[in-house]
Amino acid sequence: MSSAAASEIFRLEQTRNHLRPGDVGAAVRLWKDYVHRPGRLLWQDYERSDVHWHCCGDPFEARALLDTVMRALSPRSARRLRAVVGRFDAVWDRP
Numbered sequence: 001m002s003s004a005a006a007s008e009i010f011r012l013e014q015t016r017n018h019l020r021p022g023d024v025g026a027a028v029r030l031w032k033d034y035v036h037r038p039g040r041l042l043w044q045d046y047e048r049s050d051v052h053w054h055c056c057g058d059p060f061e062a063r064a065l066l067d068t069v070m071r072a073l074s075p076r077s078a079r080r081l082r083a084v085v086g087r088f089d090a091v092w093d094r095p
Contacts, residue, residue, distance in 0.1 A: 001084055005077035012072055024069055027062035028084060034059035035092040 013019045066085050070078045 001080050002077075005073070005080040008073055008077045009069065009081070012069065016072075019069075023065065024081075026057070027065045027069075028088075030057050030059050030062040031066065031085065032088045034062075035088045 009024050010021070013021050013023055063085075066081070070081050070085070073081060
């Protein structure tokens with residue numbers, strides 16, 4: 001991601017009361033780590049109905065936060081973040 005996009009994300013984290021510094025980076029890492037889990041672990045999550053994600057955070061909330069941030073960014077910065085997140089979404093969408 002470009003330094004301009006990173007700078008804009010940093011400013012957004014500083015000015016929004018629902019964001020803390022580092023939240024966007026943590027959300028990207030959480031979504032990335034989740035989509036790269038083996039399928040059997042994803043199935044276990046589904047079977048157990050693990051909706052609270054007490055230990056590590058909810059990857060679906062992280063993905064929703066990324067959508068919110070992309071809407072708040074300028075078109076250029078949003079496009080850069082969308083490119084990063086889109087790579088992980090493509091992994092998620094694979095059969």
